[in-house]
Amino acid sequence: MSAFQHRHASHCESGVMSAIVRHYGLPLSEPMAFGLASALSFAWLPFIKLGGLPLVAYRMPPRAIVRGLQKPLGLRMRTETFRTPARGAARLDALLDEGKVVGLQTSVFWLPYFPQDLRFHFNAHNVLAYGRDPASGDYLLSDPVFEEPVRCAAADLARARFARGVLAPRGLLYYPAGQPQEPDWGTVIPAAIRKTVRVMLRTPLPIVGTRAMERVAAAIERLPASGDTRQGLLFIGHLVRMQEEIGTGGGGFRFMYAAFLQEAAGLAQRPALAELGDRLVDIGDGWREFALAAARMIRGRDAFAPSALGALLRRQAADERAFFQALERAL
Numbered sequence: 001m002s003a004f005q006h007r008h009a010s011h012c013e014s015g016v017m018s019a020i021v022r023h024y025g026l027p028l029s030e031p032m033a034f035g036l037a038s039a040l041s042f043a044w045l046p047f048i049k050l051g052g053l054p055l056v057a058y059r060m061p062p063r064a065i066v067r068g069l070q071k072p073l074g075l076r077m078r079t080e081t082f083r084t085p086a087r088g089a090a091r092l093d094a095l096l097d098e099g100k101v102v103g104l105q106t107s108v109f110w111l112p113y114f115p116q117d118l119r120f121h122f123n124a125h126n127v128l129a130y131g132r133d134p135a136s137g138d139y140l141l142s143d144p145v146f147e148e149p150v151r152c153a154a155a156d157l158a159r160a161r162f163a164r165g166v167l168a169p170r171g172l173l174y175y176p177a178g179q180p181q182e183p184d185w186g187t188v189i190p191a192a193i194r195k196t197v198r199v200m201l202r203t204p205l206p207i208v209g210t211r212a213m214e215r216v217a218a219a220i221e222r223l224p225a226s227g228d229t230r231q232g233l234l235f236i237g238h239l240v241r242m243q244e245e246i247g248t249g250g251g252g253f254r255f256m257y258a259a260f261l262q263e264a265a266g267l268a269q270r271p272a273l274a275e276l277g278d279r280l281v282d283i284g285d286g287w288r289e290f291a292l293a294a295a296r297m298i299r300g301r302d303a304f305a306p307s308a309l310g311a312l313l314r315r316q317a318a319d320e321r322a323f324f325q326a327l328e329r330a331l
Helices: 012-023 030-036 064-068 085-097 154-161 185-202 210-221 230-244 249-267 272-298 306-329
Strands: 040-050 053-059 077-080 102-106 125-132 139-142 150-152 173-176
Touching: 012 030, 012 064, 012 102, 012 125, 012 173, 030 064, 030 185, 030 249, 040 185, 040 210, 040 249, 053 230, 064 077, 085 102, 085 125, 085 154, 085 173, 102 154, 139 154, 150 154, 185 249, 185 306, 210 230, 210 306, 230 249, 230 272, 230 306, 249 272, 272 306
Parallel strands: none
Antiparallel strands: 040 053, 077 173, 102 125, 102 173, 125 139, 139 150
């Protein structure tokens, strides 16, 4: 097996899984890893709080890509968690001594190589460990959101792997047991797309899919436009942060899925998917427009207008509903 090669990626989990599959013998782009795992989604989870504010997600839950690539690629991923940092470190060291590259779930806040102003308590950031410096004991990490490999002291990595709170990783590590197999693209790609369509259009719970977008729009429209708007602006700022800073965000995930569709058009011999990929790029631009409008209000450059933001989000919901209906018809 060749030496591990780091590559910069758009998102941590899709970047890590693309790197693992590539390292173990099957070239796989990050967009293909994301799309094949049916990772695109939207969810409004008011009963789960981050910093006291409701969770908004633009993709499937953490570990969904790790799990979702196993069936289409004939790949068995082993996942392990641990009761104590000492056990977690011992197991990681043993796997690295065997020459494996190992995925890790960590907390961004405790990774010292992140700039201080980018650290926040988010416990589902994925990195790859591919070695350890025998002199210093530092771990050699491939963090997909960085352009170059990074190093992390053992104590810092242990703290990041065993952070507490929402999505606590409990030392989670994962690695392949066996080799990935090149799939029948004409079969696995339509199956993955159908799963995403079901999530976006027909999930029974109204807190997932395009109906969830409308619920968030309604929550925005209920915010007071005058008087004490501090809580409303905090909520809007939280939405922007969830969209643009945590992971790849709303627009970024749409762009990645568009790239998946464009690549899938050739692999599955379905040219219509490429045209739909172009259409999804426009929808991603709409998410960026929403974030920009919200940011201008937060900074006081525009008057706070919850009704206008709600209307933008309702437009996004309508555009995505029409898009996924068209995507289903193209299969």
